Amino acid sequence: MEVVIVPDATAGGELIAEAIASLLSRKPDALLGVATGSTPLPIYRALAAKVAAGAVDASRARICQLDEYVGLPVGHPESYRSVVLREVVEPLGLSEASFMGPDGSAEDVQAACEAYDRALAEAGGVDLQLLGIGTDGHIGFNEPCSSLASRTRIKTLTEQTRVDNARFFDDIDQVPHHVITQGIGTILDARHPILLATGEGKAEAVAQTVEGPVASIVPASALQLHPHATVVVDEAAASKLKLADYFRATYAAKPAWQGL
Ligand SMILES: N[C@@H]1[C@@H](O)[C@H](O)[C@@H](COP(=O)(O)O)O[C@@H]1O
Numbered sequence: 279m280e281v282v283i284v285p286d287a288t289a290g291g292e293l294i295a296e297a298i299a300s301l302l303s304r305k306p307d308a309l310l311g312v313a314t315g316s317t318p319l320p321i322y323r324a325l326a327a328k329v330a331a332g333a334v335d336a337s338r339a340r341i342c343q344l345d346e347y348v349g350l351p352v353g354h355p356e357s358y359r360s361v362v363l364r365e366v367v368e369p370l371g372l373s374e375a376s377f378m379g380p381d382g383s384a385e386d387v388q389a390a391c392e393a394y395d396r397a398l399a400e401a402g403g404v405d406l407q408l409l410g411i412g413t414d415g416h417i418g419f420n421e422p423c424s425s426l427a428s429r430t431r432i433k434t435l436t437e438q439t440r441v442d443n444a445r446f447f448d449d450i451d452q453v454p455h456h457v458i459t460q461g462i463g464t465i466l467d468a469r470h471p472i473l474l475a476t477g478e479g480k481a482e483a484v485a486q487t488v489e490g491p492v493a494s495i496v497p498a499s500a501l502q503l504h505p506h507a508t509v510v511v512d513e514a515a516a517s518k519l520k521l522a523d524y525f526r527a528t529y530a531a532k533p534a535w536q537g538l
Pocket of ligand 1: 443
């Protein structure tokens, strides 16, 4: 796993947007897996700015969703489908046709999960999967003790995650208990997962993800099993890494042509 320490969230967003731009120049119809939450917003802003400036052609990019709440009414502004359309698809000038995600309002949730995994595979697989991290080390909505081999399925949120996400709703009672999430096995199928973590609140989860054992109690630690996973962290989120100096030196000495 490559760990890149950047000064702040803006720099992290710029670096990852650059990696996406580079991917799109090699593969214009790349399938980009996008995450929700506050952390990836600087990536989407930086990428949209590059598109607006004509530096990147994203017109053939395809976007897919990582996870979704179960049971929110179709079109709810905080459904992850609405969030991804608002924060990623529209700013990149793409249409809804370029977007795919699981159906959180399906009556048969299990069938919707299986259909989504099939759709991802039929689309050729995810080229680059953006990830944030929960304070408990979750990726997507794979809460602690999720199977490291899991596929897209329904999960129950921990109380901590519901509390963390309550800021997007009027009150915590509106935060659904159930979600659909790409499984950890599904996420590991992506050709290049990139996790961005910023702020001190993520420092412990980052240290366990990068330097702890691979264990389902810290779902993000499964990224250690991926041959090409990148973890981008700001100084605050890197503050508990024992090998921070090594990661800095390694990245400083990396040939620029390698990119992320
Ligand atoms: N399902 C999302 C995750 O994909 C995201 O990584 C996490 C952290 O969000 P934030 O970046 O706002 O801290 O929130 C939610 O649980």
